[in-house]
Amino acid sequence: MLLFLGKRLLQLIPTLFFVSVIIFGLQQLLPGDPALAMAGEERDPAVLEQIRREYRLDQPIYVQYLYWVGGVLSGNLGESMRLKEPVLTLIAQKFPVTLQLALMAIVISLSIGVGAGVVSAVKKNTPIDYAVNLVALWGISTPNFWLGIMLIFLFAVYLGWLPASGYVSLWEDPWLSLKTTILPAFVLGNSFAAVLMRHTRSAMLQAMSSDYVRTARAKGLAERVVVLKHAMRNALTPVVTLGALELGTLLSGAVLTEQVFSIPGFGKLIVDSVFNRDYAVVQGVTLVTATTYILLNLLADIAYVLINPRLRS
């Protein structure tokens, strides 16, 4: 286990290195003088000079990179041009909001996705199975910002049951917090649920046709026990890893969902920064998101080994 962990951590180094190179390299896409582009509306020569100095734009590109990555490693992601605050502080402020949304979305998608996937596999080639597959296809093909807009129309405008937008923190007012986040969490969880549903269905089908399930049935165990205890437990192991690979979709989805529901999280931060040409924030958020995603995948890999006794040794 320790050896596995060590190997897996070593593998992260080159990936993280190239991630940092790519995100730093985004700066090179800026058309014209980068200092001018970064300054936005500002045309004051003193400000431009300060930007050139801060980003070391007069130095060769690898020197610029080394300074940037050095800063990142010591926890300095730069400063927001617009808000005049360190990028890391901004991210730390927004992170809990997106985390709450993502966790709620995961709970929703796990309950719908895994549940429906198991039912669909058990009822293979029946109308229920077809219906579940259709719903999954619908979930994958619906843009979540459209779903969000339609749900706002239904639940906020037409029925008036839930607020159309905004966010209240869980610590401030748990009930209102739930009311403001339930729709966005459902929207965010929707496509993730569809993907989980497909993974669970195929893993369950494989498990249901295996020898140990046949043995369990031959022993005369009730079908419920066979499905829930024998097949499902084994089928869910690959779903963990496959599910973790889709967490990136969830993080991407958060950008649009937060925009539609005006939720002040990570996604809204990156979009607002894009329009204010606050490039340091765009880079910072992208870097933190990528790192989070990489670490989540590592956790999923560890969980995979822990659940699977054959791999533990």
Next chain:
Amino acid sequence: MAVAEADTLVVELSEESPGARAWRRLLQRKSAVLGLVVIVLFVLIAVFAPLITPYDPTQQSWTSIRKPPSLQHWFGTDESGRDLFSRVIFGARASLLAGVVSISIALGLGVPIGLLAGYGGRWVDAIISRITDAMLAIPFLILAIAMAAFLGPSLQNAMIAIGLTATPIFVRLTRGQVMAVKVEDYVEAARAVGNPAVRIAVKHILPNIMPALIVQATISIATAIIAEASLSFLGLGQQPPAPSWGSMLNTAQRFLTNAPWMAIWPGLAIFLAVLSFNILGDGLRDALDPKER
């Protein structure tokens, strides 16, 4: 007689080209055919948009602002009195163009790089693979947004951003496929008779990995259409007043209380286009993937 007939049948079947066989298998799948028909319809609509639309999609009319669907305006009108039906039809151009162009960029870059990784030496492979891993580690839309942000907002830049973001998918797929086929006898034989590596890659390996690439490209077009709509929704794609489904939804959100129809049609159009590419992709996978046979 029966034996002779069976013989002819065997000969006919075995003479069927792989393309014809895949086509026949695809046509057996009703949902895939439906997807294909809808896609062809969308393409026709996009190409002949000026002939189909009753109004100029950018023509404003202050006397018909936010009118609900009627015989005159089938889908209603928007906040500037523009005909929504015409805008949805013209919007198909931006979406399909973005889907096809960005995935062409991804294929054009991803396949040669993937061939290089799979067929090149160990170091080339290691470096390309690590860069691919790194790009795949950044969530798709976030990387596309970041690139589009630095490139500047326009449909063309959105297509470049989506294309570059989708490239690693094709690098990884091509590399994996090359690794699998390069140990096959026919590739060994081609090498043994002294064919240069480039010729082997293009003449012998590429045709064999084509099915997997076609399936992935079809599904990726669906992802690219959603990505373009997302970028346009955020204001990073097609710029107003040119119509695009994503930007129409952005505007529609502001008028949800008094003009909800503005939000229905563009969303439905994205959904239908994406759904069609997804089910066609599923059907193609069944028809083309040798592992499924």
